[in-house]
Amino acid sequence: MASNKPIAIGTAEAQNHISQDLRNNIYSALLAGDGIRNIEASLDRQLAESGFKDELRSYVTHLFRSGQATSVDQARALAMDSIRQQMQGQDDQTSAANRDEQKYDLKIPSKAVVEGTKTVRRELEKVCDITEHDA
Structure with a gap:
């Protein structure tokens, strides 16, 4: 059960890999309050306002109508792959599938x-106390 006491994290730990126990404590603290819901709501609002959600919905519909996907899992995997490729600027213009994408x-x-990053930071600051330690 999460307590109201902030989770103490040193700057080195916050910037590097954190332990599974600490990660679980942070998740528990975020879940105990409104943290996760606030993060989800912020991201959902930003993605909707930008038109991303409509564009994604259209793409997934295209995947099913074109027969490229026959299950939700397939459509999700194809959509995630396309998002990843576009975010990394790896559009391959030679394949028919990518021309459709x-x-x-x-x-x-x-x-x-x-905006999502700002919300995550605000919510983490509510449950974490990051302290600086001299090296």
Whole structure:
């Protein structure tokens, strides 16, 4: 059960890999309050306002109608792969499938990333106390 006491994290630990126990404590603290719901709501709002959710819905519909996907798991995997490729700028213009993908802008808008990051930070600051230690 999460307590109201902030979780203490040193700056080195916050910037590097954190232990599974600490990660679980942070998740528990976020779940105990409104943290996760606030993060989800912020991201959902930003993605909806930017048109990303509509674009993704159109792309997934295209996957089913074209027969490229016959299950939800397949459509999800193809959509995630396309998002990943577009975010990394790895559009391969030679394949037919990728020409179809180019009709859809599946890059996560930078404003959604920035605002989402701000929300995550605000929510983490509510449950974590990051302290600096001299090296």
